[in-house]
Amino acid sequence: MATEESNGGKNASSKPPPEPSPLRRAKYFKANMRILVTGGAGFIGSHLVDKLMENEENMVIVADNYFTGSKDNLRQWFDHPRFELIRHDITKPLLVEVDKIYHLACPASPIFYKYNAVKTIKTNVIGTLNMLDLLSEILLTSTSEVYGDPLVHPQTEDYWGNVNPIGVRSCYDEGKRVAETLMFDYHRQHGIGNCSPSFIAYVSARSILNTSNWYNSIKVPNCMKWFNRNTDRKIFNTYGPRMNIDDGRVVSNFLAQAIRDEPLSVQLPGTQTRSFCYVADMVDGLIRLMEGDNTGPINIGNPGEFTMLELAETVKEMINPAIEIIKVENTPDDPRQRKPDITKAKELLGWEPIIKLQDGIPLMEEDFRKRIGIPRK
Ligand SMILES: NC(=O)c1ccc[n+]([C@@H]2O[C@H](COP(=O)([O-])OP(=O)(O)OC[C@H]3O[C@@H](n4cnc5c(N)ncnc54)[C@H](O)[C@@H]3O)[C@@H](O)[C@H]2O)c1
Numbered sequence: 018m019a020t021e022e023s024n025g026g027k028n029a030s031s032k033p034p035p036e037p038s039p040l041r042r043a044k045y046f047k048a049n050m051r052i053l054v055t056g057g058a059g060f061i062g063s064h065l066v067d068k069l070m071e072n073e074e075n076m077v078i079v080a081d082n083y084f085t086g087s088k089d090n091l092r093q094w095f096d097h098p099r100f101e102l103i104r105h106d107i108t109k110p111l112l113v114e115v116d117k118i119y120h121l122a123c124p125a126s127p128i129f130y131k132y133n134a135v136k137t138i139k140t141n142v143i144g145t146l147n148m149l150d151l152l153s154e155i156l157l158t159s160t161s162e163v164y165g166d167p168l169v170h171p172q173t174e175d176y177w178g179n180v181n182p183i184g185v186r187s188c189y190d191e192g193k194r195v196a197e198t199l200m201f202d203y204h205r206q207h208g209i210g211n212c213s214p215s216f217i218a219y220v221s222a223r224s225i226l227n228t229s230n231w232y233n234s235i236k237v238p239n240c241m242k243w244f245n246r247n248t249d250r251k252i253f254n255t256y257g258p259r260m261n262i263d264d265g266r267v268v269s270n271f272l273a274q275a276i277r278d279e280p281l282s283v284q285l286p287g288t289q290t291r292s293f294c295y296v297a298d299m300v301d302g303l304i305r306l307m308e309g310d311n312t313g314p315i316n317i318g319n320p321g322e323f324t325m326l327e328l329a330e331t332v333k334e335m336i337n338p339a340i341e342i343i344k345v346e347n348t349p350d351d352p353r354q355r356k357p358d359i360t361k362a363k364e365l366l367g368w369e370p371i372i373k374l375q376d377g378i379p380l381m382e383e384d385f386r387k388r389i390g391i392p393r394k
């Protein structure tokens with residue numbers, strides 16, 4: 018240890034401050050904004066990664082357990098020096114130092130989220146806690162399902178919803194509601210305002226000290242508060258290329274059925290409505306929210322509203338006019354209507370969707386035909 022004596026009697030404080038390391042000027046040191054995308058191997062996540070990778074200042078880390086996602090969706094980035102892929106289940110803590118988190122990990126198709134309901138709710142609750150404990154700016158992709166079977170139409174962000182807490186969909190919609198609560202409790206308790214880059218050293222220190230136990234056992238210093246600008250976004254039904262062909266959601270089901278010459282299965286009564294947003298519009302909205310100063314929640318979705326029968330007619334007309342439309346049993350608690358009020362997104366983010374359903378379906382059809390292996394006749 019340097020003493021006054023070993024310093025030749027000089028007071029250490031009279032020394033000039035050390036020069037910053039020359040590494041600070043190195044390309045990757047100064048340029049990169051480290052961004053974690055949980056669920057980045059999934060449908061929306063992989064499109065988000067593509068967009069984030071376009072910015073040379075971003076280093077993108079994906080954490081995914083591949084339950085509904087696939088490495089194939091990220092193949093184009095495997096050897097890229099600004100990209101990392103980690104097989105990781107977010108119900109377990111993850112030690113990474115990042116500046117921003119897009120927190121998407123969660124099965125989104127009703128078939129898959131009901132398959133292991135306990136795991137789904139753990140992903141939403143424990144997984145979100147684990148991500149919040151990284152003390153970074155974080156954006157949660159919540160869902161229009163938090164409005165349940167809505168009694169307010171179209172849905173505004175201040176509507177509290179009409180959700181069955183013990184139904185088969187609860188693992189997802191109640192799970193996301195708890196995730197939203199956690200986001201806002203962390204925000205109120207530990208965080209206000211924007212991320213300040215000058216405090217990055219504290220983020221680094223955290224991962225050495227280990228995450229949640231350390232975090233829970235100390236009084237969070239004021240500087241930590243700057244990191245926790247949590248943003249919450251309620252996503253409405255999204256569609257586009259790279260959806261799992263057997264995903265089970267309505268647009269992917271109808272497209273795959275139409276391409277395979279199978280009848281379109283409209284679940285009863287067929288008059289229930291949804292609003293469909295093309296994935297590129299969705300990704301644009303997510304990035305705008307993260308880059309802006311708003312906390313949310315903010316609805317992101319396309320307000321164009323269709324009954325499922327109308328959707329089936331549209332797909333039939335555009336892809337395969339010869340196929341039949343049949344009615345099949347529905348599942349419990351299916352919301353009867355859903356349409357976002359996007360006034361807040363327009364005013365605060367300058368965002369609104371630009372791709373109409375009629376323009377988005379052919380883009381998705383092209384991708385599905387390639388993967389199913391049935392070209393257009
Ligand atoms: N697509 C939509 O219409 C829609 C609508 C509302 C909200 N959202 C939300 O957007 C997000 C992405 O949806 P998507 O349509 O891309 O779904 P997706 O199923 O294609 O992607 C989810 C990804 O999360 C991963 N994942 C699931 N559980 C995980 C866990 N425990 N640990 C790590 N990774 C895990 C999956 O493997 C997958 O890659 C989800 O949070 C979903 O709730 C989607």
Ligand SMILES: O=c1ccn([C@@H]2O[C@H](COP(=O)(O)OP(=O)(O)O[C@H]3OC[C@@H](O)[C@H](O)[C@H]3O)[C@@H](O)[C@H]2O)c(=O)[nH]1
Nearest residue numbers: 125126127160162254266267270282283284289325351
């Ligand atoms: O083959 C099908 C599949 C679904 N449907 C109907 O289509 C409607 C939409 O069903 P989906 O399974 O695509 O999606 P849901 O709107 O029920 O849930 C979705 O909501 C938003 C997101 O959080 C999730 O992506 C998903 O949970 C429902 O009314 C369903 O009954 C059909 O008519 N036929």
